[in-house]
Every structure is written in C-alpha cells, then in structure tokens.
Amino acid sequence: MPLSAAVISGVQKLVLYETRARYFLVGSNHAQTKHRVLKIDRTEPKDLAIIDDKHVYNQQEVRELLGRLDLGNRTKMGQKGSSGLSRAVSAYGIVGFVRFLEGYYLVLITKRRKMADIGGHSIYKIEDTNMIYIPNDSVRVTHPDEARYVRIFQNVDLSSNFYFSYSYDLSHSLQYNLTLLHSPCDPGTVEEVHTRSSRQQDSFDIFEDEGLPTQVFHGLQSEPYAKYVWNGKLLERVKDTVHPDWLMYIIHGFCGQSKLLIYGRPVHVTLIARRSSKFAGTRFLKRGANCEGDVANEVETEQIIHDASVMSFTAGSYSSYVQVRGSVPLYWSQDISTMMPKPPIRLDQADPYAHVAALHFDQMLQRFGSPIIILNLVKKREKRKHEKILSEELFPAVINLNQFLPPEHCIDYIAWDMARYTKSKLYNVLDRLSMIAENVVKRTGFFINRSDFFCHTLRPDERWGDLGGSLTSSGRVQTGVLRTNCVDCLDRTNTAQFMVGKCALAYQLYALGMIDKPKLQFDTDCVRLFEELYEDHGDTLSLQYGGSQLVHRVKTYRKIAPWTQHSKDIMQTLSRYYSNAFSDADRQDAINLFLQVYQPSESKPHLWELPTDFYLHQRNSMALTHDRRSYTYWWSEGILSYLPLPYDEVPCEENMKKVGVRRVNRYDESIDTYTEFFKPYELTSFDDTFCIAMTNSARELMPKTVGVDPSPFTVRKPEETGKSAVIGAKSSKEETVVQRKTAASAPPPPSEEQISSSSEDDSEDDRDDDGSVSQRSTPVKLLTESGESVRTQEDFLQQSMRETYGLNLAALPAEEDMLIYERFAYLGQNQHKLERTEPSVLENAINVGILSSVVASRSRVLLTHPSAL
Numbered sequence: 001m002p003l004s005a006a007v008i009s010g011v012q013k014l015v016l017y018e019t020r021a022r023y024f025l026v027g028s029n030h031a032q033t034k035h036r037v038l039k040i041d042r043t044e045p046k047d048l049a050i051i052d053d054k055h056v057y058n059q060q061e062v063r064e065l066l067g068r069l070d071l072g073n074r075t076k077m078g079q080k081g082s083s084g085l086s087r088a089v090s091a092y093g094i095v096g097f098v099r100f101l102e103g104y105y106l107v108l109i110t111k112r113r114k115m116a117d118i119g120g121h122s123i124y125k126i127e128d129t130n131m132i133y134i135p136n137d138s139v140r141v142t143h144p145d146e147a148r149y150v151r152i153f154q155n156v157d158l159s160s161n162f163y164f165s166y167s168y169d170l171s172h173s174l175q176y177n178l179t180l181l182h183s184p185c186d187p188g189t190v191e192e193v194h195t196r197s198s199r200q201q202d203s204f205d206i207f208e209d210e211g212l213p214t215q216v217f218h219g220l221q222s223e224p225y226a227k228y229v230w231n232g233k234l235l236e237r238v239k240d241t242v243h244p245d246w247l248m249y250i251i252h253g254f255c256g257q258s259k260l261l262i263y264g265r266p267v268h269v270t271l272i273a274r275r276s277s278k279f280a281g282t283r284f285l286k287r288g289a290n291c292e293g294d295v296a297n298e299v300e301t302e303q304i305i306h307d308a309s310v311m312s313f314t315a316g317s318y319s320s321y322v323q324v325r326g327s328v329p330l331y332w333s334q335d336i337s338t339m340m341p342k343p344p345i346r347l348d349q350a351d352p353y354a355h356v357a358a359l360h361f362d363q364m365l366q367r368f369g370s371p372i373i374i375l376n377l378v379k380k381r382e383k384r385k386h387e388k389i390l391s392e393e394l395f396p397a398v399i400n401l402n403q404f405l406p407p408e409h410c411i412d413y414i415a416w417d418m419a420r421y422t423k424s425k426l427y428n429v430l431d432r433l434s435m436i437a438e439n440v441v442k443r444t445g446f447f448i449n450r451s452d453f454f455c456h457t458l459r460p461d462e463r464w465g466d467l468g469g470s471l472t473s474s475g476r477v478q479t480g481v482l483r484t485n486c487v488d489c490l491d492r493t494n495t496a497q498f499m500v501g502k503c504a505l506a507y508q509l510y511a512l513g514m515i516d517k518p519k520l521q522f523d524t525d526c527v528r529l530f531e532e533l534y535e536d537h538g539d540t541l542s543l544q545y546g547g548s549q550l551v552h553r554v555k556t557y558r559k560i561a562p563w564t565q566h567s568k569d570i571m572q573t574l575s576r577y578y579s580n581a582f583s584d585a586d587r588q589d590a591i592n593l594f595l596q597v598y599q600p601s602e603s604k605p606h607l608w609e610l611p612t613d614f615y616l617h618q619r620n621s622m623a624l625t626h627d628r629r630s631y632t633y634w635w636s637e638g639i640l641s642y643l644p645l646p647y648d649e650v651p652c653e654e655n656m657k658k659v660g661v662r663r664v665n666r667y668d669e670s671i672d673t674y675t676e677f678f679k680p681y682e683l684t685s686f687d688d689t690f691c692i693a694m695t696n697s698a699r700e701l702m703p704k705t706v707g708v709d710p711s712p713f714t715v716r717k718p719e720e721t722g723k724s725a726v727i728g729a730k731s732s733k734e735e736t737v738v739q740r741k742t743a744a745s746a747p748p749p750p751s752e753e754q755i756s757s758s759s760e761d762d763s764e765d766d767r768d769d770d771g772s773v774s775q776r777s778t779p780v781k782l783l784t785e786s787g788e789s790v791r792t793q794e795d796f797l798q799q800s801m802r803e804t805y806g807l808n809l810a811a812l813p814a815e816e817d818m819l820i821y822e823r824f825a826y827l828g829q830n831q832h833k834l835e836r837t838e839p840s841v842l843e844n845a846i847n848v849g850i851l852s853s854v855v856a857s858r859s860r861v862l863l864t865h866p867s868a869l
Contacts, residue, residue: 445469
C-alpha cells in the first residue's frame, strides 16, 4: 500500500492586480514555482462572479499573462504612463467573501506571524487583514446603512487570536490527523493529479532515468471540522467554484509553543485551543445550549508533546491529550438588564427528557468516543440558590441518558464544589484536583504514535499498566474526554484543566522516554513552563468570552499569590463587569455578522434593531423540525458499534468520503514537508528562525548559577529561579505582563513549601517517595571554601549521573574495558597514516606492548585525577 502524507496548499502567496473591469488574484506556492489565477468580475453590482481556470502556470507563463493583460487594458496602445493593470495588494491567504447591502467584499490576510511548528507544519497567527470592495465605482449602488455594517463586521478583530496553517488541519486533533495518514485509501477514489507530462515539468525524480519504479504517495486532504472553523460561511459562496488550494480555513482561540530542553534534547510543548463557532458569543449573552446541542463558550484544548530532534510525522515521536470546556448543556440564561454583578440564573425551557443534553453528548461521543467524564465545579451550598440550580438539572439529565446506554459506555458525572474547598483551610484544592486528574487520565488514556520504549521495561511503573485508552499497532489512542465546566468556564475551569494537563504531561513524557516515572512536581522548570502556557491560554480565552483576564489563577489556589495580586484581581473583576455591561452587545452583533448567523437583507430589520438574537441561534423557534430524535435511542446511528473508539476516526465508508486523495510522486512539492519547512531555495538567518526565538526552559527558566542541576524536573527554590534576571531586562511597557507571568510561576516561600506543596507530595504512597530523588534532588550551593565546594560538586556529579544514566560514569573503568578503549583510540589516531594498499601495516598497527604501556599510564592518571575521563 502506498504511503500517505498531508497535502500542502499550493496557494501561500497572493498578489491582487486590478483593472477597471476585473480583479486578477495570482496565487503561488512558497517557492513561486507554481501559480494559479482567479478572475473576479467588477462589473456586477451585487453578485459575485469568479472564474478559476484550474490551470497551473509556471513563472514565465504568469509573466506573459500579466504582460498581455497590462497591454490589453491600456487606454491607448503604446502609452506607458498609465498602465491598465496595477498591483493592488500582496497577501498570504483569503479569509472569505462577504456581502451586506451593496456588493461583495474580499477579505485578505496581509500580515502573519509564525506561532508554532508541529512536525514541520507551520501554524500562523493573523496579524493584519485588508477588506477590499469588489465592484467598480461606476456600477456601485450605494446604501446608507452599508458603512455601519462594515464597522460592525470589522469589530471582530481578525488580528486577535485567529490561526491558520497551509498543511496542517487545525480544526482536527493530532490524533485524527495522524490516524488518517495510516488509514487505508480506496484506489477507486484516488485522483491522478500528475500525469507524466506534468510531472516532467513540475517535479524531478532521480530514479526515473535509471529505469527504477517511482515511489507513489497518497496525498490526503480531509474536510475540516465545521464546528471549529470560523470562516466557513465566508467561503461557502466559492467553495464549489475554485480549486481547494484557494480555500484556507481559520480557527479562533489560542496557540502557544515552548521548548523544553532535557539535557540538550529539545521537546516542544504546544497548546492549541479551538473555540466553537456554533452558539458563539459573549459571557452573559450566550449561556447554556441551543436547540442543536451546541453550548456556549465551548473550547477544545489540546496539548501536544513531541521530540523536536526528529521532525517527520512518520519517524518522529508525537503525543497529545485533549480536554473540553463548555457551558452546562441546558436551556438557561441570565438577565443582564438588572445591572447586577451576578444576575440570577433562570431556566428558560423545561426539558424533562434531556433532549438538548442528548444532542450535545451525541456530538461528543461521535468526536471523542467513550467514556465522557463530566467535571462539574459549580457551587453546592449557597445562602441564596444560584449556581446550584444548574447542578439540580444537569445530574438528573445525565441519569436519564445513562439508562439507555450500555453500562461500559455510560457518562461519568463528578460534582465538586471547588469554591467551597478554596475557602476552607483544612483542604488543599490542588490535592483533590490531582486525585481527580489521575483517575481521569487513567480512564481516557492519551495519544502517542509510538509503542512502548525499552526504558519502560528497564524502569517499569505500575501506574502505566492501569492506563486506559485503546492500544494499536503503532501506539495508543485516547478514547473519551474530560468535559469541565463551572458557571463561566473561565477561572475554576482553567485551573482544573491545568491540573489534568499536568498529570497527562507526566504520562506523555514518560511514554516518550524522557522521565523515569509518570509524575511531575511543582516548582520545576517543566511545570513552570507548562503553567505559563496555561495562564496565557486562560487569559486569552477569558478575554474573548468574559472581557478580562483571569481573576483566579493557579497560584491563587496554591495560596502563594503575592499581596499585590489582590488589587490586580479587583481590577480584572471591574474590567469584566464593565465589558459585560457596556461592550458585550456590540461584540455579540459583530460575531453574529462575521459568522453569518445574521445576513443583512432589504426585507429584514437591521441587526441593531433586533431586540434579541435568540431566534438567530434557535432554529426550531422559526420552523418546526420534521425529524424528531428518539428520547431513548438518542445517539446517532453507528456510533455504539465502534465505541470506545470515536466514530469520526473510524475508517468507514462514510468518513472516507470526506477525505480527498491525490496520487503523487514522492518528490512532489505538494507533499514535500522538508522543502516547505527548511526552504533551501531561500536565504535565511539562523538567528531569525522560529525555533531559536520560542520560549526556552533553559534560557528563561533555569537558574544561571554554575553547578546547578540542569534537569527541568528538579525542584527549584525561590532564590534559584531564572526569572529575576529577565524582569530587569524588560522595558516598562512590558513590565506588567512579565510580572504577571513571573508571579504565576513563582514557587512558594521556604516557610510555606511543605504546607502548599503539590498534591503529589501528600496524597501518594511511600513507593513514590522512594523513587523521587531524581525530581527532588537539591541543586548544588556554591561555597566559599574551595575544598568543600569541589567535593560537593563531585558528589553531586556522581549522584546525578547515576540517576540519569543508570550507572556511575565517574567510577574507574575495568582494565578490560580500558584495553578495548585504547585499541580503538589508537586506531582512530593513526588511521590517516595507514595505506589501504599495504595490508601488512594493519597487522603491525595494534602493538600489544605499546597498548600495555599506554594502559598503565592512563590508569595512573585516572587514579590521581578521576575527572580526566
């Protein structure tokens, strides 16, 4: 069976040329060896007329085409002063086409910034866009309200946390994308995109002239997951007209990547959050769920760990873990007209058969498999019933749905009042969360594309055998997902997700052979780096939904927050209240217009005239549905037969229809990730590469003191953190951001270290304490007395070598081992003197007498100076 690879988009650079009657959009790949041309008509006042000839041009053909267009559109033949073809704008992709009350607009990405790299596939953030009106001024039919719609549409800041990739499907998880590459392709559906003639001019095969068979690859391109695509409606008008290379789908949420250096070995930690485009909106205006089972503030968070020393998806080691947050799947809302900080919660519609919850969990079963674990963090005890209303409705709904599911696939429900535990001095919040996280990760497992390493046999851990998920021939896959919610799904939810992610990170690093047991301690460089990623992740999602950054952070629940943090929390609370009261309505209108939930028309009332957008998101309020779902068999057909595996990842006939397959040469540019990533045709600076500029644990977190253990899994004391030097070097403009990050990752003071330690310090058995020396080893302190300092460093060196490599490298080698070493060393030193034509020299090369004298001298040196080895 031919190997498979992801298809790289052939349109990565765009140039827009204009004439009075046409727009010509010329797109090319990054090397500018292949070009495509779109012709957009400007004479249609309200319609969109696009022509794509589907032809691939080379550079010379495009120049000739543009030259003919320039010549043919001049006002007078031979007049060079005013060219008929002018260059309008350069871009990196098409966001989409949108129309309000006049003609269509073209939205282009004009600036981008690289944010992450996964297996050579670059992920970019949109930095700036350009909105271009298509019809010519001579045919434009003006409307007085057009400018207001344009302003509302542009209120969605596309330069704020929108991401795209030319070769990696961001709407799907890493598990889906890598599972797809190992799925069998139906030969009948393969599209032959390169004939012999086109292959000769577009690509080069070094084996073709030798008469050897050409290696064939299947280039795979799947349909994006519509829930997490934010420009799907903007591209719907041209989806069936243009070549797929023109279509670029964007997601909204968060993307961050940091480098973890483990004794020089680079491990990339990536965090990707995908915000749902269904029932999207702001905090108080979007609560609960709609009639289709889509919930408010639904975000899928995926943490990806991969060994960056090997880039390839097929040869590298990759691991991922996915969890979800989202509002309680019921019909509920809050009335913001009372101008209260906490408006009362009300249930808008009775749902005795849990119909809307069934639709929501049906989507989750289809995407994630089983088990689905609900972690409900809302309050249980209140003087005036507020949050408790949601728990009293959600728990019976889950009980009702579970009675129809097989027992092994039932939905697990965990209710825990996190706010009450936080106020109590007798309980440690993170202890409890750590216990929950351990049970959750053991139930769901995680994804890794490698089978067990030999180090798991050398250093087994009994928790590894209890791990859930599904084992495959190439590794293991995650089955099921944790769904966390509070009322807002912001502060408490982010801390709970961090603790689950921290537990999963330990298992992922253990599976990759990076640590000796699946356990990580707080106040290590690794956890501090991961905590900063999650804090940025939580702040970004909180700004998008709530209008402010996080109020309660991980350090707040660890009870190590500095006193200045309380004033910052008050400011964030006021900022959130102001945003909810005064700006959320405008933001909600912008989201509705951008996602085309509301489409302007002459026959409709204007968007700002609508008293509510309830009818826009609840389709059953406008028309009766003819296909009513069963209350007992509430899941989609075919899902149960594949559980616990997710139905979307099963290579069945229905799923394979969503995958486009191209039959290409191995060296074709459309699947050549090496050329796409390294760009050998382009002059680049090593210092400007993304992997150098990204956050680095050794550079930004590890102490700079000589002699300190460089392991990122060593617990640091407050005076040994590497953040103090960073703060002084920052400008005053960035000071607040740095202080926030520093405080978020600051370890507890020495007096509170035992009291506020992580859950792993208190809640685990003695068996963990015996083997935790490698992660608890105390860094070396530099002493004034030279003798004691040298002795401490030597003892530490021997201890760290023994723990890291399993043997003491500083011990004196055996005489037999030294003899073998000296023989090969002598051969290596004298190999340039040997002549291949004289075999007699080889016989005399190894002189036993010389070796014995060398061994004796080396032994005397090692006895006096062991460090000479």
